Amino acid sequence: MKATWCAGSAAKRRTRCLYWPGVFWWTNRIRMDRLRESGGGPTACVLRACLSMPQREGAAISRAGGAAYNGGSSRSHLPEAHAMDRRHRILARRVGLSNSRFDVMLDHVAGPDGAEVPDFLMVRPKVRLAGGVAGVCVLPVLEDGRVGLMRVHRPHFAGPLWVAPSGFAEANEMAEASALRELEEEAGLTCAPADLRPLGRLLLDPGVLEASLALFAATRCRPLPDGAAATPELGAGRLVMMSAEEAEELALTSPAMDGGTVVACLRWMALQRQQGQ
Helix, strand or coil: CCCEEECCCCHHHCCCEEEECCEEECCCCCCHHHHHHCCCCHHHHHHHHHHCCCHHHHHHHHHHHHHHHCCCCCCCCHHHHHHHCCCCEEEEEEEEEECCCEEEEEEEEECCCCCEEEEEEEEEECCCCHHHEEEEEEEEEECCCCEEEEEECCCCCCCCEEECCEEECCCCCCHHHHHHHHHHHHHCEECCHHHEEEEEEECCCCCCECCEEEEEEEEEEEECHHHCCCCCCCCCCEEEEECHHHHHHHHHHCCCECHHHHHHHHHHHHHHHHHHC
16 A cells, blocks of 8 residues: 655645555654644644544544645645544533433533533433434425414413424434424324425524424425314414415514524525525
8 A cells, every 4th residue: 555745834844744545644753843833734733633533533534634635625624624623522421300302411521622511501302313303393385385384372481482383203203204293283284295395404502402403394285184183282373374475574583483483484485486596
């Protein structure tokens, strides 16, 4: 296997690395004083990152760095390598409180500057699907283009809120199945699986909630057959049909709409405009 000498912008300062395909092999001559002398250039960033990470992560950076040094763009790789050197670490975890849906974790977290927080609070749903998805939000869209939002009340807020049908994902359930189930249970509507349009994922508050929300638009919605109605449950409310433009205006201006619904409305309208061009 052939080794190739490569150098970044700090070549004049004699900072060098020996690149093997898939692995960084650092010579004993590279020392931290050389890194300081390099002035923080791209090579120094890669060296700092790889000297502080496990071998597998170092190999991943070597592949990225090798592509950059062999004619690729270094901008797309080096900032990421430097960021990996600045990450926080979870030293220990314990459950501070738990109910049927959530564990409230008290984590011992260490920052890149050495500061530690012994009781960093993080809410972790007990059921999370692939990609950390713990819940879904589905925007009902009728054949004529109108969308449906529920007018609901929450015990901790004085006034009514605007929300799209939303809920928890269940164990061993695909996010799409969760969306169709919530559409039926909360809105009394259904749509064909092929008419369920994904609108991406959303991190509601990554500083507090260790999960993501899967967003969907349920197009060509229709009422449930045989006069079936939505299942009465705490947090559900009357479904109000409105034009897509009215829903977008609410998403842009209303202080009483939840984050998942805001993003679902705006992404759906953006998608419609893109397809209309």
